[in-house]
Amino acid sequence: MKFKKILGRYIIRYFIAFLIIYISNILITNVAQNNIRNYILEKIRAENQEGLGAIENMVSKMELIDSMLLLDPEFSSLIFKKQLERSDVLNLAALNQKDKDIKNLVDFIPFFFSISKNNEMFVSTDQCSMNFDWYYPRMLYAEKSGTDLSNSVLFKEYLFKQYTNGNFYIELDKISFVINNKNKVIEHPVLYLENSNLMRGLHIYLTCFVIDPNDIVESIISKDLNATEFLTLINKNSNEPLLSYGNTPENILSDTTPTPWNQSYNGTYIVRNESNEYILISGLSASYVEKQMQQVHFILNIYLIGGILLVLFLSFILGFKNYKNIENVMMVLPSADLFKLKKERNEFQYVRQNIEYLKQKDCDNLIKINELITRNKGILLEHFLLNGVSSPTELQRFAHNFGREPEFFCVAIVRIEEIGEQISDLAILSLLEMFENEYNNTYFHTHSGISDELFLIELAANDVPNVESVKKFFQDAIDELIDQYDLVLHVAISSIGTNLKNINQCYEQARQIVELQNLDENVSRVVSYSIESNASYQNPVNIEFINRFYNLLKTGQLQELYVMLSKIANFYHRWPYQYELQKEQVYFSLKNIFYSTWLQIDEQHIESPFFKQIFYKDISCDDLIEQFKKECKELTEFLNKKRKSKNIELKEKIIEYINCNYNDYNLSAYSASKDMGITEKYLYTFLKEQTGITFAAYLMDVRLEHAKYLLRTTNYNNAQIAELTGFGSENTMYRNFKRYIGMTPKKYKETFE
Template sequence: MKRSVFLFWLYSNLTILCIPIVITMLVLFQSQHLLSSEVIRSNKALLNQVKQSLDNQFKDIKRMGLQLSLDPKVIKYVNQADFNNSQVKIDTLDLITSLRSYAASNGDINDLYVYMKKGHFGVTTSTMNQDELLFQLLHGGNKGITMKQWSDSMEKIYYGNFLQFADDDMVYMQSLPIQNASEAPATLVVTLNAERLKAAISNIQIAQAGSVLILDSTNKLLMTAGDSDHVSDIDFEQIRSAEGTFSQKWGKEEVTISYVSSVENEWKYVSIVPTKIYSAKVSQLRSWIYAGLFLCIFVGGPMSIWLTRRHYMPIRRMVDLVSPKVKSNLEGIGNEFSLLQSFMSENEALQVTANRTIQKQQDVLRSHFLARLLKGRVESGSALAQSMESFDLRFESNRFAVLLFHIGDYDALFNDNGSRDAESKLQYVYYIVTNITEELIGRKHTVFTTEVDGMIAFLVNIQNDDEARTKQDLIDIAQEAQTIIQGKFYIQLTIGISDIHPLLTGIPQGFDEALEALEYKFVIGPSQIIPFDRIKRPKNELYYPLDMERQLINHIRTGQYEEAMEAVSELIVTNVSDGTLSLQLGKLLMFELIGTILKAIEHLDQGPNELAVEKHALIKQLTQCESFVEIEDEIYKFLKTVCDYVDSKKKSHNTNLKDQVLSYIDEHLADMDLSLTSLSLKFEVNAPYLSRFIKEQSGETFIDYVNKQRVQLAKQLMTETDDTITDITQKVGFSNSNTFIRVFKRYEGITPGQFRKGDQP
């Protein structure tokens, strides 16, 4: 272990030293590539300059050939049929003059002539000669073409083409007239000044450094500028695309060949540059780089060793100092850094454990102090100030309020099938509620949190003097916290909010107010926000008149659930509508309502065990209710059960009464004294009730039901007997025939006489 870090650092420094060496080599190779690319790019640029220059010159020649082919004198001359008259000589002189002016306008032209195919002669810029003499004068000095080849070329059709008759004999040829080139009688020939073109190319830098070639569309060599000794060595088959670059041998040296194509005449311009021209610069760059590498290795190497040794010595002294204090096994430690890390880790772990223990104790003590401060159980004066300083409690103002959170159901938050114990769940809920609420309150005020008697208390240090606005701010904060916590975490919250109090002595009063407001959830139900302002002026009288109680008992006894529920609702609304019902009166109202319902049950005609189970269930549910609203719901449920029971009893009784009443009416239809009064006396039921009962059971009023039954009996008698209408009137209970006839027609649409005759309505 003694030298491991030293060797590691030494290898590291040497590795770092190798980085610039590797980078330098990469730079060398990249520089060579870039330099070569730059030279090639420069060659292409110069070659494009050559192409542009020559293309412009050849374009001028083409333009001149086009102008000459459209010249009226030329057209007139070549279209003549007879060249033996005297006028032809005058026209020839005019043509010579025109040709001379065209030739003088372009310095790249040696001479030009118009060859007449039928006459086998040509007109030049100075004279008119037969074909043999013309060939000898203009092309005879070239060994590359014979008279026969030249004569054959004159007979062909041309559309403005550049040709090479021999090595230094380049011409431009155009059939005349251009309007009828396929049957042209003449050919325009322009001989180019090859030496001048070569001189123009030679003035460009690329030709001075190497050679420039001009090839036709078939890669045939047309012109050479510069060294042409080894042109035959070039593999022209590699020149296929519009432009490109390749390398090959030129005699005994390496050359770079670049080429571009001309759109103007489909020629290719080729540059040949010896590679040694730019490789010399690469060699110079390589020399400088090698010198730098030498310095890196033979100067940087010893420096790395010296610096490594110098930096290692403080580490060595630290290791000698801490190694006796490391508790872990030294044999398992790889190097000095591992030893130091082990020492620091052990110390850090001890420090973290100590800090965590101290922080937990501090949090517990601070929470306990805040709880005592809220309940008013702390010292006063300097002792209080000292305690607050020790617990880092700093109030920025002397105005305080208390928010008290009661946590309700939170089972929906956990879907772990009991994997957490109840205490850890509750701590997690406290953590959620505390963090969200502290964040919301902390935006405007300073807040301190503690747990008091299973509730979460927030001591708010108010930061502004507008009391009304601050109270509304606290309500808004409570609403936002409740919305977030209940909406996202399914934790039910009831929140009590105190008034704002000055000085530290007002904090206990604020806590009592928040606690009292929170207890009021029994009246208005859970998951509410209850400011103390809402309950500090409660009602002290309970509205529960005797006639309302009697009315409720009657509704229950008659099984009228809707009316009974309406009566209960009226009592509740009346008590809470014009003020805040105190907690005590709220409980008293609930007990009074329950007592009234039980009193009504005692007056029902029931067996000893009927509704006993329901009453027992009601008492059990009431003991588990936590709010006025829950008790109210249980009362409504029990009311529904009782009224359904009474209604079922009443329906059973009504069925028997219906059968008896309707049977009695059917049996006494002939009785003229049959009436609601006689029926009520018979069945001991008051007449109004009996009238409603018959309407409910039959769907018709008593009079309609009786009259319809009498009419049906009369129809039966008129069909089955020969009794007179008067006799039938008495048998069906009518006092006179006129009444019977009027009633019969009312229900049947015809008179009894018409019915007996068989008439239909």
């Protein structure tokens, strides 16, 4: 093997790796180009959508203008007359001035006019006339291919017929009109016909708005006019095109399925926008999109060229760097001679051979080091057991040597009666093997004195309540060792320790027990220290806890309940042996609290499975707490649902009360709240929150609706209706009717006669 071959191999490896990454980046750049192109198209779509919104806003304003005209008394009186009189000239002039004022407030309509089906009235933003037959076609004229619009009668018949058939948008070939003493001609205009909903379907007049299609096109298409090749606006209701720009292909217009903007048609991107009333189809020039992408293409080309140069550069630099590293390693290995290097197939086999040699050479040293560490740990453990851990330095040394500081532990002493050194060693080895299988790495062991084996056993949280599990393990182990080796063993187990500073006290407890066992040398036994003599049992579920928990349950404060239950769990996680002693008491204390609470709010719930289940003695602390958390959630959800149901009932009760007593002139929020047994302030706040309006406003709406109904369906005079609807007097009803309805009761009644 030559070093040049190693260098070439490293360069090739890095080149292949970087080339794969480079190819992946090429794919990413293609995705980036598509995303940028999609962004440009999406921007055009957003501009078109904004234009559609402007059109709908324009239509809303035209409807508002028509409603304003209809509410005008002069306009209403003129459209219903069969024959105009000379005295109506002033009304026409006033209407003409109002149209001019309205025209000055808006800038989207060049011209609009109103005509009546009953007479020859004509009012526009520039002129008015009592003789529309003379005015058309001298001052106003329209043309449409295939339709005769040569005189006023035909023109009016055509407009009213189109509106009756539901065609509110009419496309004409041309319209000419006089505005500001000048004749203006608009090619291919759109007439928008409006008749207010207040007429209840009576088509006796029309307000016609002349719309220049060029203005609409400019408000929709992109600011760069060269970007849009064609555009068509379609009315959804009639499915007829309202205006067109350019030549829109027929197959695109006939296709009703939405076309994604990322599809192209003959080099043109199709953009389709929809609103509640309109469909907009436009074609975006592909050359315009690619022009926007020129800078992106330039940057990506620079990136690709720079990328391939970077691949070559990094391949050489990193390959050479790794070659130097492996060369330095091979040259310092114990058997690194060139003759042997040439015989190896690659550098890794050579390095592996030398590493195996070093491992074999150091094996004996590692065994000796491990034996020394084990012996030192035994000496240190014996020191701690005899003297305790009294300083922070000793705590750090314990954690450093034994890996951790046990939270719960006990000390055990095993004393074997002398029956031969070899048998004793075999018995200890068997015992240690049993320990390894049972406790794995959760114990520490050392030899002390002549025949004592000391064990520091780390206990898990579930084993903490007592040392019965440890005692059972030793009893089983002694039985097996006695059968196998026929010897006598004395085992002493201390109480549970929770602080390494008191580890010597645990050792002293075990030592005293094993000394007492020596009085009966021929009997093997296992004896443990009683934990009850040192344990402190403080139950966290006391009277104060029960009272607070009960109050939180009644008020449905779920998060506070969770906090209290979590505190119990944390307490017993720290003192798990106390949990074993107190868990039954805690379980029934909490269960009784829930029973009392459910008994007050829903007696049927006490028959639920929660109250019928029995207490399991092996239930863990986490399972017990989780069980009560679920019950807390169920109870609070029930309380919240009950409160919401009461709110709905109160709202219906208030509305029913108003509908039954609206005809009482003295009805007020005070009297209603008194009759319903709630405060006036609460009634006001609750009704405003539920309906969005005050009590007085809601009462006024009810009275006005009943007054309108009586005006439409009966011949009662205003005084009688005012008495029946709770207004009290005719003047009060007149004033409120005029204020909220916008007209007098008399005019309102006349519209339905």
